[in-house]
Amino acid sequence: MLSILLLTLSILLATFVLQINKQLNRHLEKNSKPFDMVIGAKGSPLQLVLSTILHIDNPTGNISLDEASRISKNPMIKEVIPLSFGDNYKGYKILGTSSQYLGKYGATCKEGRLNTKNFEAVFGSEAAKNLNISVGNAFVSSHGLLQNDIDVHDEKPFVVTGILAPTGTVVDHLIITNIESIWGVHEHEHKEHKEEHKEITALLLNFRNPIGALQLSRSINKDTSLQAALPKLEIDRLLKFLGIGFQTINGIALAILLVAGLSIFINLIKTVRERKHELALLRTYGATNFQLLKLVFYEALFLSLIGFILGWLLGRIGVLLFTTLASNAYKYHLEISIPDEKEFFILIIVLFTTILATILASYSLFKLNISKILADA
């Protein structure tokens, strides 16, 4: 029983970590892939990438539109997508951007149409579902990125023109409108000092060739008050930090697997010892040592497979529980997937351990003294 428990635990940990690792990697790559560079206010480059691409951190600040447009004129740049945000609706971020943004994530409308005019907005599938929004509804944004009722821009309501089909990316958790609407919401704040130039949060850039991105990022970071960050680089850095954690958990899983293997072995020896009368009896019936070994092996195999399947199922349930948590906190959705090749590899390790344990236990089986066992009362 203990060996099944240990095996289950180790398989649970290993498959869980593998799945999270794999899906997190895929998620990060999928979301950061459309863009070569982010330009925003000075600060931590990782924070800039997290806030503007993955939408899980606060932005580093705003940048002036004039300065941003100056940089956008660089001939190496293929396309520029401006972002402006700072408001939310019931906790869902309202992102002001150009129409190209949704195209980058392959998002299309499931209902209604995309936003074309000011104060029109489309909802990501998850946001629409959780807020129970449908086309034609109106809503008002509140200031900041967290839900609050105090600072509500209730004089400037938005109209929902469309709901997006699920994309499996961050877009699912966003409310998309155009930049002008974001500015419009905040116009009253600027009334006293109308001269102030317009601001955006960040620019997402794509380059004609990768060398352009490197060159430009160096010059921006050195010569301007702006900051350029390369999403791929930052995501790699992030995964490297996380990797240590994943490796630790995998190490623990491996250690438990070793203990489980040992426990299977002890279990086998115990079986041989407890059932020595039956085994000796079978020998007098004409059974060979090999037949008895097979018997013992099948029992061990049965335990191992139960442990593996149980562990795998619990691992998937763990992913499922984690996803309900992560989906809200990190705009991040995990899938329950079929066994992959790494899990198959774990299964092979488990089977190999079972065979090894059987071979080790066979010694105690072969040296059974049939005559003595059956003669002793």
Next chain:
Amino acid sequence: MIRTTSLRFAYQNTKTHTFYFPDIDLSFEQNALILGNSGIGKTTLLHLIAGLLIPKKGNIFIGNTCVQELTRNQLNNFRGKQIGIIFQRTYFIKSLTLLENLKIREKLSKKTTDQQRRIRLIEQLELTEVRNKKVYELSEGQRQRLSIALGIIHKPKVILADEPTSNLDDKNCEKVISLLKKEARICKSNLVIITHDQRVKPHFDKHIIL
């Protein structure tokens, strides 16, 4: 037919003490009792004949086969087919039913299974009603009878019984002995019984005293 010649045996841990056994010569279908005081090596002799122990010296012939000359696998095979042992203590596969125990015994002997014989044997031993019960649910007497059935179900050439009547009352003792004798006749086998039970002695002519 069983024949032993100048048989000697010593247990590995007590090298000083060697058992010397008298030569046995049983003709075709001849039965015998092995008598002697405790500790004199009765069970040892039985295990030697069954091939469970290897003698230090001497030979054992069963039919035309010299047991010592068989290879490991041949010995396993031979034991399964030709030897039936009824143990002093009853041993079974605990997780199986009475009937399943008999079936596995037949199967491992690699002889063709004989359903008629199985049914008849169970009937004779009055086990029909409990045949689908797990062995641990059986009474002591039923176990003893099952143990006998397991020893003879596969029609061995040699039936070896170690104190088969020790736990039985007079009536059942009588029954068991006559059944063993009858089965030995049917199977055309030698019946060798270890006993110190006075009730058994009158039933057999040949007594081997150790």
